[in-house]
Amino acid sequence: MNDNQEEFGMQRQSSFSKETTTGALYLVPTPIGNLGDMTYRSVAVLKEVAVIAAEDTRNTQKLLNHFEIETPQISFHEHNTQERIPQLIARLQSGDSIAQVSDAGTPSISDPGKELVAACVEQHLPVVPLPGANAGISALIASGIAPQPFYFYGFLDRKPSRQKEALAKLVDRPETLIFYEAPHRLAKTLQSLVSVFGESRRVVLGRELTKKHEEFIRGTLGEVSQWAKTDQVRGEFVMIVSGNDHPETTPDDNFSQLPLEQHVQALIDAGQKPTEAIKNVAHLHGLKKQEVYQIFHHIEKD
The missing domain is CATH 3.40.1010.10 (Tetrapyrrole methylase, N-terminal domain)
Known part of the structure; x- marks a missing residue:
């Protein structure tokens, strides 16, 4: 070295x-x-x-x-x-x-x-x-939902309020999402998913994978959430949730075609701090922050 x-x-x-x-x-x-x-x-x-x-x-x-x-x-x-x-x-x-x-x-x-x-x-x-058993990947490849790209999250927080905070950050992700959940928390977690993602998102539950009572429950979040409330839920679960095909646009999306100076100003008007707006515009256009800073502030290069 x-x-x-x-x-x-x-x-x-x-x-x-x-x-x-x-x-x-x-x-x-x-x-x-x-x-x-x-x-x-x-x-x-x-x-x-x-x-x-x-x-x-x-x-x-x-x-x-x-x-x-x-x-x-x-x-x-x-x-x-x-x-x-x-x-x-x-x-x-x-x-x-x-x-x-x-x-x-x-x-x-x-x-x-x-x-x-x-x-x-x-x-x-x-x-x-060493390669070997993994519940998340096993459930993903059998789910019928697009296996890649995927976003592995694992266990959500046990508190519904914190679950929803985490899910709010994931709601617009286009990747297939992988979660783990225990049987006694499944119904409440599915309800949190419905609250944030809506009822129509596809979901597959993989239950007791590789064991004698292995089972897959496929449907929408609304349908599977109702099932979890009425059925006797047993076993460890993997939840495979389809990604968002139509994520909401962000200010960056709306203003990305503007000239650099106007793009920065539009983000500032939308609530971003000047340094944050300059950084975001530089990242989007593959430029250095200093270059965008100079353009926005009309600073001539040496």
Whole structure:
């Protein structure tokens, strides 16, 4: 790594370099319901590492017993993150490799993991992701709604008021949206979606994915919201919501054809601060802020 790369924080990780003297952090997905979805590579890695950092050691032990994996575990969850990270980093630096698993699915995706990954990256320790089970992608590809582009959100806040605040920022997004929800909160969350997105937006609920009672409920937000109020809702859910085909226009859209000076003034008249308006116009036209500033203020270039 040259001096310029170090200055700007650039890193280049060779995951399987023979010259590496430290251990590696392996991010190992586990089944979200069907044990048959465990990959051969995941089993091999869990057997080879020095320790498994598990969200719930009791839950993971059932998986280890099934695949006859005898590797010891250490708990790593949202309540002991700060305590565990220095310990795990020290083991990696000493040469031990560690596998991280969550209760189900891929670590870091709506589960613990990201803090340890960030710490490893900061310490220039290898982080090796393994492919595997993911509820959001599984539901997306079976939904019948456009699979790309998509916007993964995960769990919304539990409070309806904060849900609606978050949804208000997503209402105009054209991408397919992916949310997770627990069964006892599903009806209220769907009602929040109806309140902000309207009743006609398409939605698909993926329930108990990969398990015996796997089910997909497809319809409009209005229809599915009514179903959730009347039916006995059980199991973990993924919600796939279609994107907005006709997002509301913004001042930038309305004024984008104007000359630069008039565009900036129009945004200011619409309520933006001058510095914000100049920045937005520069971004839209691919110019430097200084250039737009000079044009707007009639400053001649040297």
